[in-house]
Amino acid sequence: MIWEAIQRAKSEKLNLDVVWLDLANAYGSVPHEMIQLALRMYHVPEVIPVMLDDYFSGFRMRKGLLDGCDDWVVSADLPEWESYPDVIRKTALRPDIVIHSASTQQIIMVELTVPYESRMEEAHAFKVAKYLELTKQLKRLATKLR
Numbered sequence: 001m002i003w004e005a006i007q008r009a010k011s012e013k014l015n016l017d018v019v020w021l022d023l024a025n026a027y028g029s030v031p032h033e034m035i036q037l038a039l040r041m042y043h044v045p046e047v048i049p050v051m052l053d054d055y056f057s058g059f060r061m062r063k064g065l066l067d068g069c070d071d072w073v074v075s076a077d078l079p080e081w082e083s084y085p086d087v088i089r090k091t092a093l094r095p096d097i098v099i100h101s102a103s104t105q106q107i108i109m110v111e112l113t114v115p116y117e118s119r120m121e122e123a124h125a126f127k128v129a130k131y132l133e134l135t136k137q138l139k140r141l142a143t144k145l146r
Helices: 002-011 023-029 032-041 047-056 117-130 132-140
Strands: 072-076 097-101 106-110
């Protein structure tokens, strides 16, 4: 179908607009109504928006990791940053980045690692073991970890 359109546009010296829509990503993270509006605004033949509506009926937008509250605070293991949540500040551990919400008691810990390619699994296991006790403590306090 696309090849024929390209050949026709080439032989008849017509303009050809091509849009690549990554359905797996776009339909999971962009509101469907916005995609439909854009398709209609650019005069995509009606059969395409209808086909997409039929195919994706029932699909819902993914909920983002930070959705659900608006009091997220970012902390980092840097001298000038001291906003770690109390539960982490009381320990000797300092994850590289901590994103936390007091209202929902959620904590996202990010630990950065740059190992040699041949030591990926070993480095991952080391980081998991390093924060295992902190993770258990946070779970006991009913903190939602991400």
